[in-house]
Amino acid sequence: MNFVILDLEWNGAYSKRLKGYINEIIEFGAVKVDPQLNILDTFEVLIQPQVGKKISGKIKNLTSITNEDLKGGLRFMQAVSRFCKWSGESVVLTWGTSDILALIENCRYFCGDGHIPFLHRYVDLQAYCEHFLPCDGGQQVGLSSAAQMLKISEDGFDHHRALGDSLLSLRCFQKLYHPQSLESFIQDAGCDEFYHKMEFKTVPICDLNHPLIHSADLAFNCDLCGRRARRVSKWQLRNKSFLAEFFCRRCNHKFYGRVRFKLKYEGLVVKKKILPFTEKKEEEKQPLEQKVSQS
Numbered sequence: 321m322n323f324v325i326l327d328l329e330w331n332g333a334y335s336k337r338l339k340g341y342i343n344e345i346i347e348f349g350a351v352k353v354d355p356q357l358n359i360l361d362t363f364e365v366l367i368q369p370q371v372g373k374k375i376s377g378k379i380k381n382l383t384s385i386t387n388e389d390l391k392g393g394l395r396f397m398q399a400v401s402r403f404c405k406w407s408g409e410s411v412v413l414t415w416g417t418s419d420i421l422a423l424i425e426n427c428r429y430f431c432g433d434g435h436i437p438f439l440h441r442y443v444d445l446q447a448y449c450e451h452f453l454p455c456d457g458g459q460q461v462g463l464s465s466a467a468q469m470l471k472i473s474e475d476g477f478d479h480h481r482a483l484g485d486s487l488l489s490l491r492c493f494q495k496l497y498h499p500q501s502l503e504s505f506i507q508d509a510g511c512d513e514f515y516h517k518m519e520f521k522t523v524p525i526c527d528l529n530h531p532l533i534h535s536a537d538l539a540f541n542c543d544l545c546g547r548r549a550r551r552v553s554k555w556q557l558r559n560k561s562f563l564a565e566f567f568c569r570r571c572n573h574k575f576y577g578r579v580r581f582k583l584k585y586e587g588l589v590v591k592k593k594i595l596p597f598t599e600k601k602e603e604e605k606q607p608l609e610q611k612v613s614q615s
């Protein structure tokens with residue numbers, strides 16, 4: 321079983337047909353590795369944009385790809401078909417799912433079908449790496465931050481170019497590669513469910529009366545003695561999280577309980593955290609988004 325680590329560059333372009341913007345893919349870059357993650361081959365093609373005739377200055381600066389470069393590029397579906405032959409049955413990995421969403425969008429636009437022909441099995445490499453990295457739950461780790469955490473120097477990688485980023489992703493993967501742990505991250509991409517899951521938009525829940533929220537989700541135990549603490553303030557909504565003061569009588573200990581609700585494809589995800597009580601937070605209460613009535 322080989323792996324292919326794929327990275328794309330795209331350009332936001334206005335489509336008259338869609339009457340909206342599309343992330344038009346302008347470059348494919350990928351590296352193919354064997355089961356021990358030794359490099360077997362690389363893949364790099366530029367794609368001639370059909371929707372946005374010119375790429376934006378931002379993308380030009382970021383990628384240093386010019387309109388001249390793209391004139392000699394392939395059509396999107398030609399690039400897909402070449403990539404299909406090259407990647408074969410490999411497991412495809414991308415850093416985060418946004419490249420997959422761009423592929424679905426481009427396949428749908430250019431051939432009327434959102435299925436990605438070369439995607440049989442898929443791993444979100446970002447999710448896999450986050451599993452091993454010390455990161456605050458909920459925050460997504462960018463490729464550069466992951467490389468820094470893993471003490472990988474970004475020198476020598478053509479950053480913000482598809483092939484360079486795929487090679488840097490591979491370095492992160494190599495540092496954290498445990499074949500057995502990877503198993504549970506391999507998704508079957510050959511079914512409609514995969515596409516439903518990919519296109520499902522995670523939404524934060526900002527209403528404590530939401531039927532999926534249970535009272536236990538709003539209870540906090542004292543971080544000193546482990547016993548149930550009493551909430552002594554109203555819940556406040558701050559940056560899509562709910563925050564309240566809690567008090568443990570036994571320990572005479574006050575702390576903040578923070579809880580965040582996200583509705584994902586799999587269901588409600590609840591993330592709770594205890595924060596130390598500081599008087600400073602008291603003062604900060606003024607500019608809170610809104611006061612939330614007790615549920």
Ligand SMILES: [Zn+2]
Nearest residue numbers: 542545568571
């Ligand atoms: Zn206590």
